[in-house]
Amino acid sequence: xxxxxxxxxxxxxxxxxxxxxxxxxxxxxxxxxxxxxxxxxxxxxxxxxxxxxxxxxxxxxxxxxxxxxxxxxxxxxxxxxxxxxxxxxxxxxxxxxxxxxxxxxxxxxxxxxxxxxxxxxxxxxxxxxxxxxxxxxxxxxxxxxxxxxxxxxxxxxxxxxxxxxxxxxxxxxxxxxxxxxxxxxxxxxxxxxxxxxxxxxxxxxxxxxxxxxxxxxxxxxxxxxxxxxxxxxxxxxxxxxxxxxxxxxxxxxxxxxxxxxxxxxxxxxxxxxxxxxxxxxxx
Numbered sequence: 001x002x003x004x005x006x007x008x009x010x011x012x013x014x015x016x017x018x019x020x021x022x023x024x025x026x027x028x029x030x031x032x033x034x035x036x037x038x039x040x041x042x043x044x045x046x047x048x049x050x051x052x053x054x055x056x057x058x059x060x061x062x063x064x065x066x067x068x069x070x071x072x073x074x075x076x077x078x079x080x081x082x083x084x085x086x087x088x089x090x091x092x093x094x095x096x097x098x099x100x101x102x103x104x105x106x107x108x109x110x111x112x113x114x115x116x117x118x119x120x121x122x123x124x125x126x127x128x129x130x131x132x133x134x135x136x137x138x139x140x141x142x143x144x145x146x147x148x149x150x151x152x153x154x155x156x157x158x159x160x161x162x163x164x165x166x167x168x169x170x171x172x173x174x175x176x177x178x179x180x181x182x183x184x185x186x187x188x189x190x191x192x193x194x195x196x197x198x199x200x201x202x203x204x205x206x207x208x209x210x211x212x213x214x215x216x217x218x219x220x221x222x223x224x225x226x227x228x229x230x231x232x233x234x235x236x237x238x239x240x241x242x243x244x245x246x247x248x249x250x251x252x253x254x255x256x257x258x259x260x261x262x263x264x265x266x267x268x269x270x271x272x273x274x275x276x277x278x279x280x281x282x283x
C-alpha cells in the first residue's frame with residue numbers, strides 16, 4: 001500500500017490489529033524518515049486515539065515495537081501506537097564527528113538544532129510536534145486525540161513536548177527520562193552541539209525547568225528503576241520531583257526497586273502506562 005505521502009515497508013498482523021512500518025519524505029528534517037505504527041482492531045471501523053512513543057539513544061522505531069510488548073493492551077483498549085525514529089538519517093545527514101553513541105545519528109534529542117552542520121536536518125522537535133501527527137492523521141485512521149510517552153532520551157522528549165504543548169496532548173508518561181539535561185553530561189553535550197553555548201536556549205528543552213514554571217501541566221506518570229546505572233547522575237529524577245512540588249503539578253514519580261534501564265523494565269510496566277493514558281484518551 002502506498003498513499004500520497006506514505007510508503008509501506010512492512011506489515012504484520014498482531015493481536016487482531018496491524019503492526020506497520022512506513023517511510024516518507026520529510027520537509028522538516030530534509031531527508032527520508034521512517035516510523036512504525038500499531039493500529040488496533042478498532043481502527044478497522046473508525047479513527048482511534050494515539051499514544052506517541054519516543055525512543056532513547058541508539059534506538060530506531062523498531063526497538064519499542066519488538067521489545068516492549070505494548071501491542072496486546074493497546075489492541076484491547078483501542079489505542080494506536082505511533083513510534084518515530086530518534087533522528088534523521090541518510091546520505092548527507094551529519095553524525096557525531098567521533099562516532100559516539102550519544103550525539104548525531106540515533107541521538108536527535110528531540111530539539112530543533114540551530115548550529116551548523118546540524119540545523120538542516122536535526123529538527124526533531126518540529127517533526128514530532130507538527131509534521132508527523134499531521135501526516136499520520138491525514139493518511140491513517142488515527143484521530144487528533146493524543147498522548148505522549150518515551151524512554152531515556154525519549155522520556156526527556158515526551159516530557160518537554162507535552163509540557164510545551166498541553167493543548168496537543170491529554171497525558172504524558174516516561175520511563176527513566178533525562179529530567180534535567182542542562183545539568184546532565186548527556187544533555188550538556190547534546191545541547192552544546194545542537195544549540196550552541198547560549199544556555200538561555202537550553203532551558204526550553206529541560207523538563208525540570210519547564211515543570212517548575214508551568215501553570216497548566218498535563219497528568220504525568222514517571223517510572224525510574226533504582227538499579228539503573230544512569231540513575232541518578234544522567235537522569236536526575238529528583239530534579240523533576242522538586243519541580244513538581246514547586247508548581248503543584250499532577251506528577252507521579254515511582255521508584256521501582258531493582259529495575260534497570262533496559263527494555264525488560266519497560267516491558268514490566270508498559271501495560272500500566274497505557275492504562276494510565278487510556279483514562280484520558282478513551283471516552
